Amino acid sequence: MSANLDLYGIFCTVARCGSLSRAARELFVSQPAISQSMHRLEEQLGCKLFTRTSRGIALTSEGRMLYSYADKAVSLVAAAEDKINRMRTLKSGGLMIGASDTLCQYFLLPYLKRFHSQYPDVQLQVTNRTTPETVELLKVGKVDIALVNLPVNDDTLLVREVLKVQDVFVASERFAHLKGRQITLEELSREPLVLLEQASNSRKYLDDFASMNGVTLHPEIELGAHHLLVQFARIGLGVACVIREFAQDSLIKQELFEIELINPVPLRAIGLISLEGVPLSAAADKFIQIVMKSKLV
Template sequence: MDINFELYKIFYITAKLGSISKAAKELFTSQPAVSQSIKLLEGKLGGQLFYRTPKGVCLTVEGEVLFKYIEQGYGLMQTAERKFLELKNLNIGQVRIAVCSALCKHYLMKYLEEYNLNYPNIKIYIKDMASHEILKSLNSGEIDIGIFNMHIETNSSIEIVKTFKIQDCFVVGDKYKDITKEQIDLKKLIDNYPILLLGKGGNTREYLDNYFTSNGVTVVPQMELSNMELLIESAKKGFGVSNVIKDYVQKELEEKELYEVSIKEKIPERSLGIAIKKDIPMSTATQKFIEVIKK
């Protein structure tokens, strides 16, 4: 049955106010227009909805039943409109981001702080994921923004909104700082010193393994750790030579807590990308986060 929803709105307002004249005033229309709409609805439904009383109109039994259902639907539509406006005005909302934990602390955090300061009512959900998983989650719509290594293959549905470079390096603490006085061959470093790396499964480790292979060396790490912070602390404690992202240890290098090892076979820079899904409309909250990142 094809019935104009405007007729149900007129029916709902009339029933709620119990008066055709009051309904006309509420709807900014005339009493005859309200009466005509009610008659039209009754005709389409095939039954009477109101009967007149000295004080206005009352619902029939059938009208009472219809009103109970229309009231629920009308209330939901009003709630939907209110929620829509709240989302557009950034009074509520969410942003779902996937990134590796090291990048979150050392790169993403500055954007998170600025965004939270400007839009404190928006919830931010962050997942720690490998680059391949991030790309998969972007494609499925499970996340709004992904930050991943650009050496993985993307597709035409992914839009890169910003890229940045990072440089991997080897660092040591006081125990092994003598090896930082001159350049050293990668093979000599690997063969003579304990090497500390991130565990297998992530893109950083995959990138390093490709670097080792391309330079003809095989690495059996002394330790395989779960995150960059543990690598940094382990190097400070003298456990061995840690591979870290240089930007993340600037403070430690400046304060002589760590020392960079100069390798003849320099590790190539990596490109990281901040990406969204092209064919999924962005929420206002996500759009504002992208604006913060692009500054």
């Protein structure tokens, strides 16, 4: 493009006003400055755009053709700048978040509510997938940020730890023989186990821990959601590995009891991730600030 956008904007104003002086008043600049800008545009395009008349100026045939395109282009750019400003000030735009069903239910919901109450004009979209699937969505731009089960070892990701969690084994009174004493993971592995599917990051973490202790876990039931683990354990279908922080209700009501392992599963974390080196949208940045600020309270 031989001329910059400012010159086209001035040109459209002059064409609409039909007068250099009126255009100068509208743009809050001097008339000589307007005239000089139009001369520069004509030189760059190699044609006359205006002719003088007794009533001011008129567009030439080249000027009319240019105006028919430039007016639309300048209006579109102005609209785009306005939309960007609205997005920057969180008066428009959207925020796409990836997370598992479990993390949505037990962690994400209050933050979504707080963000929406503060920025109701920002459209929220939440996509539920396992951690590995969510990471892939982030990498291909299908989500802006993601809430995942850590660890996630990937140099292309910026990881912010937001919550420490403890994986524990729980059971109903059907397994009272496991209650009130310490047991080994090997002994527990001989019980009917209810675990998450192998595709989940939480299951991989548990399997890796078991392997380090020379134990291979063979669950009788594999499920795709944490709340189902709790429900299956409550009706006595097996011993379930759950996140203690997300099973508090059933533990407090004594519908389940926590099994005491001699060698407990190490603490792990939940994290908010984004792409390393990629600037965040204003909405994503503000959402992360809300989560991290609450984490420090």
